[in-house]
Amino acid sequence: MFEYIKGILQYKSSEYCVIDVGGVGFKINISLSTAGKLGDVGKQAMLYTYMSVKEDDISLFGFSTREELSMYLMVISVSGVGPKVGISIVATLDPSTFSLAVATGDYKKISQTKGVGPKLAQRIVLELKDKVTKEMKSNDAKVLASEDSEIATATGYISSDAISALMVLGYSSTEAAKIVRRVYEDGMTLEETVKKALKSAF
Incomplete structure (x- = not known):
């Protein structure tokens, strides 16, 4: 129902905050990490929200990023x-x-x-x-296609997933592909490939 809520932060704790929007105070459940990212009380704040609707309760949950x-x-x-x-x-x-x-x-x-x-x-x-693997592939597909596709696809699906995993950790597609190509051996699982790649990178 609410994509996000933006207004004046009236209160915050480690468990919830209250944001005033046009005179209406929205109580939003948050985590300690989200509380730390909110500004000072009295300042403008915005949280992306999810509304949980139950038979006996309606609650909002807020997050710093989409x-x-x-x-x-x-x-x-x-x-x-x-x-x-x-x-x-x-x-x-x-x-x-x-x-x-x-x-x-x-x-x-x-x-x-x-x-x-x-x-x-x-x-x-x-x-x-x-679902996560598909999303990682989808997010990285365009980047991988624009880089060295021969390296990225040389060792098949396991290496492709490993490259995506390294990119999540901040490696460029080229760096990730080269590391995976260097360490991958036939029969290795995704987890084994990622662990070996991370060790090799240091």
């Missing part, structure tokens, strides 16, 4: 992940780190979040891996 909101919507689509747990995950892992963890099957990274045990973390990876 990417965090997109990640949140993806996370709460997983069975067993409610709005509160979802916001905890966003507070613990930034979108890039989360995407890499899901793409490489690193459920232990996700289980670092308060309220997320190993079983739920594994379910998150299982239900979101295909």
